[in-house]
Amino acid sequence: MTPPRRPLLRAIALAPLAAAMRPAAGRAQTQDLARPVPDAPTPILFVHGNGDHSALWMPTLWRFESNGWPRDRLHALDFTDPLARDDDAVPQPMRSSTDDALREITAEADALRRRTGAARIALVGNSRGGYPIRNLVQLNGGGPGVSHAVLCGTPNNGIYDWEQPAGREFNARSPFLRRLNGGESQVMEGTEFLTIRSDSNDLYAQPDGRYAGRPGTPTGVTFTSPELRGAKNVVLPGIDHRETAYSARAFREMFLFVAGREPDRLAVSPEPRPVLDGRVTGTPGGVQTNRPLPGAVVEVFRVDPETAARMGEAIHRRTTGEDGRWGPVTVAPDWCLEFVVAAPDHPITHTYRTPFPRSSAVVNLRPAPPPAQADRAAGGVVRFTRPRGYFGIPRDVVVLDGKEPTDVPRGVASGATTIARLPASELGRPVVGLFNEERVVARAWPIAENRVTVAELTW
Template sequence: MTNASRRALLGAMALAPLIPRLARAQEAALTPILFVHGNGDHAALWMTTLWRFESNGWPRDRLRALDFTDPLARDDDAVAQPMRSSSDDAWRELAAEVAALRGRTGAARVALVGNSRGGYPIRNHVQLHNGGAEVSHAVTCGTPNSGIYNWEGNAGREFNARSALLRALNGGESQVVPGTAFLTLRSDSNDLYAQPDGRYAGQPGVATGVNFDSPALRGATNLVLPGVDHRETAYSARAFREMFRFVAGREPDRLSVVPEARPVLDGRVTGTPGGVPTNRPVAGALVEVFRVSAASGERMGDAIHRRTTGEDGRWGPLAVAPDWSLEIVVAAPGHPVTHSYRSPFPRSSDVVHLRPAAPPAVADREAGAVVRFNRPRGYFGLPRDVVLLDGREPAELPRGVAAGAIAIARLPAAEIGRPVAGVFNEERVVARAWPLAENRISVAELTW
């Protein structure tokens, strides 16, 4: 060994003990991020975004997606409503999550990222409750910051530009706070909640009083993502790139998700009592998971997991392979038995939340079987997207502005048990038709 080689080896040996500490220091420098879902939604919508951050080196313990207990806004923010939340309710839950994330990570400041209604408690915390000192970055994605409409009627509705909340948030010359970096992400004209016509607010032909730029904020960095829909302003790869570089100060290494060898899945079963979506845990729900054929949806043997939920509603953990297609069956008290068919999970997640399907609509009740094709992290846009259910473009999906996230196939009793394929661009999920007479509903749920 030459002297030069010996010196290099000795230097490497001297540095070796420092490498883990350097890695930990680099991880600690990454800002903790709290993700905030929208109206009626839950933390599971952020699953793919969490995967993308992890795939770019963000430690899992510095990422958190919250669940509002009652995620649906009241009809009037000042009037109590069962299983609905006020803007103050949402702010209090967010403030508690911020404190918990700071306490767990030891970070002085965190970044907040919200979709749709989830942007309101972020702004409420920073602008109206002096939260700027503990928030380094605030990102609102598709949030109707200037309202969905500006109407005299229903002025107490949180989404009305005349509501007390939005008047308080928007009354100043600037809509941001010094010391906290603000970013807004919006569509050019494809967000159904930022439209000049009231069609998507139940008043077609009536001017809303707002425009496509309703999500923008005075004083913020305002970016337009052409063609994306309301949810894609937050949950798409395009949106991820912008929020990542805004918080990290650099470009991500990749937009794709790096698979794990053995992902572990967990989450909670929550309910929709009376048709109202909540994030309250459901006890006594039987969850069974089967590995299925990606091509046909047919089960490949017995259940690989079976658990009845306790008071916390948790149904896992379950270790899977990153290329397994799954059927997740949820039998929850007071809900239809739901057979949910899912694409493979490439990485672990503890927000694989399971909401049983809503009861069949009147139009469904004469069918032998019902298969719902669901896109939770975006909408179906025609003719923007290729959308096929059981070999046909669903006739009920609107054309133009992307506004529908569910398509339905109704099958006669003679076709119970056969596969039904849902295709959205390059993602394909195959479900099996189960008998509606047994109070069973099939769901082909997209991941992307």
């Protein structure tokens, strides 16, 4: 191993990129404007974080495609059980260990190299997804097959440095992090490492233990926890934990690092007829898994962008098999959609989405968890959610049903869902969710029929 290199810390102050994060509304293109690339670029494997799934990478995949990256050289994996164990050494139902994650990323990386014929690939991980990347490259001989490792908001030096819980993989004192961080350098010679972090708005890189369940207790780590000795370390001011991976600002950094040039565009170039597909996965007992859910009936409706009223019969209907796949369905790049999932042992979930400008095979659908007791007295509930980032008030404009929510934490961006509860007499009207420049319109369904509405942001 070479002596440690001096970390490069680059604070980047970029102008707001909200308009660049999506295609211009109402201007559906009739052709794919993605820039062709003459030479096959490096295949990239994208790795999601704790409790998440591959769908979070969808806009990032679109942005790479819009800059000429062939779709067959981009792949986002799904860990079977994405939630970490409470103690890495103690088996826990439907939760994974660091060894489990290593086994699955190794298989996915090998498969991507075989499929593309590439000798080396790039690995890009968000949050916990950076741990198996480091585990593979640093401790398990994966470096020769990995050209670039990009770690986005990964708590490389821990979320906290406490005596307990000693076996939790996010603890700086855990055996796992001690193995990763025990050397003079925290990277491996021959693989280029990039870290992307926030300046102070990442809830998992905080000096106070509030977001680790111990408010007022020092965590023993700082805002710099995601950085690595020997890596290129980039700071993007103001971004939150998930935006370190899924934002346009993060995309620019990872593209520049892997491609060796600036991207031509941050906006997504629409396709004339996007094809959507994905899997339905379950949340048994409230535990988030990526295990396929067979026997789920999925319907897709085109809806009016202003009222969320259905525009005719379902454009697609399918019952999932053992693989959980619900598609494919062909749409237009300017259609707003309603996905209805009726799955065994889950509420019937109506999910409203803004247009899909490009094709995607990772439009994964998770039925909503059972309504909380506080929701059951309402006629209907609308869960306004942002999977690829958090609501940061006052950083962001967040309005649900004409009001700024009171259940979104102020200060550090840490809340990804806010709920509107409607009386039964108001179930027939539109409910608007506004996040900065993205607008989702939904309709609440009767909670007495075990139905839940989700208004899901794409950006």
